[in-house]
Amino acid sequence: xxxxxxxxxxxxxxxxxxxxxxxxxxxxxxxxxxxxxxxxxxxxxxxxxxxxxxxxxxxxxxxxxxxxxxxxxxxxxxxxxxxxxxxxxxxxxxxxxxxxxxxxxxxxxxxxxxxxxxxxxxxxxxxxxxxxxxxxxxxxxxxxxxxxxxxxxxxxxxxxxxxxxxxxxxxxxxxxxxxxxxxxxxxxxxxxxxxxxxxxxxxxxxxxxxxxxxxxxxxxxxxxxxxxxxxxxxxxxxxxxxxxxxxxxxxxxxxxxxxxxxxxxxxxxxxxxxxxxxxxxxxxxxxxxxxxxxxxxxxxxxxxxxxxxxxxxxxxxxxxxxxxxxxxxxxxxxxxxxxxxxxxxxxxxxxxxxxxxxxxxxxxxxxxxxxxxx
Amino acid sequence: xxxxxxxxxxxxxxxxxxxxxxxxxxxxxxxxxxxxxxxxxxxxxxxxxxxxxxxxxxxxxxxxxxxxxxxxxxxxxxxxxxxxxxxxxxxxxxxxxxxxxxxxxxxxxxxxxxxxxxxxxxxxxxxxxxxxxxxxxxxxxxxxxxxxxxxxxxxxxxxxxxxxx
Ligand SMILES: Nc1ncnc2c1ncn2[C@@H]1O[C@H](COP(=O)(O)OP(=O)(O)OP(=O)(O)O)[C@@H](O)[C@H]1O
Numbered sequence: 001x002x003x004x005x006x007x008x009x010x011x012x013x014x015x016x017x018x019x020x021x022x023x024x025x026x027x028x029x030x031x032x033x034x035x036x037x038x039x040x041x042x043x044x045x046x047x048x049x050x051x052x053x054x055x056x057x058x059x060x061x062x063x064x065x066x067x068x069x070x071x072x073x074x075x076x077x078x079x080x081x082x083x084x085x086x087x088x089x090x091x092x093x094x095x096x097x098x099x100x101x102x103x104x105x106x107x108x109x110x111x112x113x114x115x116x117x118x119x120x121x122x123x124x125x126x127x128x129x130x131x132x133x134x135x136x137x138x139x140x141x142x143x144x145x146x147x148x149x150x151x152x153x154x155x156x157x158x159x160x161x162x163x164x165x166x167x168x169x170x171x172x173x174x175x176x177x178x179x180x181x182x183x184x185x186x187x188x189x190x191x192x193x194x195x196x197x198x199x200x201x202x203x204x205x206x207x208x209x210x211x212x213x214x215x216x217x218x219x220x221x222x223x224x225x226x227x228x229x230x231x232x233x234x235x236x237x238x239x240x241x242x243x244x245x246x247x248x249x250x251x252x253x254x255x256x257x258x259x260x261x262x263x264x265x266x267x268x269x270x271x272x273x274x275x276x277x278x279x280x281x282x283x284x285x286x287x288x289x290x291x292x293x294x295x296x297x298x299x300x301x302x303x304x305x306x307x308x309x310x311x312x313x314x315x316x317x318x319x320x321x322x323x324x325x326x327x328x329x330x331x332x333x334x335x336x337x338x339x340x341x342x343x344x345x346x347x348x349x350x351x352x353x354x355x356x357x358x359x360x361x362x363x364x365x366x367x368x369x370x371x372x373x374x
Numbered sequence: 375x376x377x378x379x380x381x382x383x384x385x386x387x388x389x390x391x392x393x394x395x396x397x398x399x400x401x402x403x404x405x406x407x408x409x410x411x412x413x414x415x416x417x418x419x420x421x422x423x424x425x426x427x428x429x430x431x432x433x434x435x436x437x438x439x440x441x442x443x444x445x446x447x448x449x450x451x452x453x454x455x456x457x458x459x460x461x462x463x464x465x466x467x468x469x470x471x472x473x474x475x476x477x478x479x480x481x482x483x484x485x486x487x488x489x490x491x492x493x494x495x496x497x498x499x500x501x502x503x504x505x506x507x508x509x510x511x512x513x514x515x516x517x518x519x520x521x522x523x524x525x526x527x528x529x530x531x532x533x534x535x536x537x538x539x
Pocket of ligand 1: 308335
């Protein structure tokens with residue numbers, strides 16, 4: 001239950017107290033509104049007084065008589081409009097001349113109640129104006145929220161793009177000033193790191209494209225019966241070179257002809273992310289176990305590693321855009337920090353879930369569950 | 375021989391550590407580093423450096439600022455000067471205190487929505503940061519100086535000379 005401040009501006013005390021009486025125990029509620037609204041009635045006998053009140057406390061709705069002793073209602077309305085107050089105004093008038101109606105609507109009056117009005121007429125008008133006010137405020141809030149999300153995304157993105165540039169520029173300056181030696185070989189480590197950072201930027205750009213395609217719904221999805229066994233074989237083949245370098249063994253448990261109605265490219269993105277993470281964040285001579293099976297009308301895919309694991313407090317952050325956990329063990333690994341958030345978004349498209357178990361220094365296990373569609 | 379002065383670099387980017395580290399080592403400093411706030415606090419405690427250089431955005435958005443505030447509030451570290459290193463533009467002023475200027479900037483429609491204001495007074499060389507944290511509140515704290523990324527040896531070394539303990 002929340003209270004709206006309703007200001008009644010009328011020089012006739014009888015009208016003011018009448019409005020007070022009718023609205024005192026009145027409440028407005030709609031199925032689409034989260035809450036019911038009641039009204040706190042505030043009275044003003046002149047336009048001047050009304051403005052004083054509006055200046056000094058938050059007002060949501062004004063019921064405004066046009067014919068007032070000093071400044072008239074239209075002037076109060078103009079004032080509210082020029083000051084851009086978030087207030088809905090309803091004019092009360094005994095002679096609703098066309099002229100006044102046009103002028104008032106141009107200045108943003110919500111509607112009119114003719115004087116004299118019955119309690120029911122007043123209630124209906126207040127109900128409408130409340131609904132309108134609620135919707136207007138909700139829409140604005142939603143716009144602001146989405147602007148905020150976009151802004152945050154862009155500011156994190158620009159940070160992610162600047163970091164590798166700063167690193168590479170830093171290395172190049174050192175080389176230009178020949179800070180650590182005369183031979184190219186003295187700089188080999190820096191050159192390799194620069195190349196690694198360029199590779200990271202490239203991954204970021206590709207991941208970003210994937211992400212925007214998924215989020216905009218532009219990516220054409222090609223849903224058909226695909227054999228997950230084939231997909232996972234391909235994924236393993238892509239990751240294998242990195243695994244061999246670090247002497248990591250990838251073990252697969254998946255029967256042939258395991259069909260799922262899905263987009264092949266999306267399944268590749270998901271599996272590739274989990275399997276490549278299981279290799280990237282593993283230890284030398286480690287193992288990766290991939291299991292895919294059908295169970296209770298679902299496909300369950302799990303990727304388990306014997307790697308560095310993830311601390312409890314970091315686990316909650318992982319699926320957010322750009323989050324990467326930085327510590328001694330991960331410092332040389334490059335990535336965009338988008339992989340898991342992309343995987344999560346895709347899994348969401350299938351109404352699936354991702355579960356995670358992880359223990360620092362022991363390893364991690366990610367389990368993806370996708371419902372089989374009919 | 376005089377003992378080498380020790381500088382702690384806290385940055386989640388190893389390459390920034392490498393670049394800055396090699397510049398500082400060449401200039402005769404002893405360099406230690408940490409990749410996040412937690413490790414940073416451990417190194418501060420164990421090594422008690424003569425100066426710290428802090429990155430801002432690490433695993434969390436304002437990790438560097440949080441570390442800075444912990445340093446200011448903890449008497450154990452209160453005597454360790456620190457710089458904030460970032461690629462955000464710095465606002466300069468020559469009047470009033472930097473904290474008052476932060477208030478002024480927050481009223482200005484051009485700046486009031488910025489998440490972070492880094493302000494430096496060019497007359498008396500005081501500096502401070504005013505930022506809106508994720509909880510919606512704004513915080514202010516003083517800093518010795520700002521350092522712009524990418525690292526530039528010519529600019530950073532004189533600043534360090536000026537402030538190192
Ligand atoms: N199997 C794992 N073991 C340990 N840590 C992991 C594992 N998988 C992910 N992480 C942590 O989660 C973070 C986010 O992973 P994510 O896949 O989103 O990004 P990334 O690996 O940095 O980049 P990319 O999108 O290029 O793969 C990683 O930086 C890493 O710290």
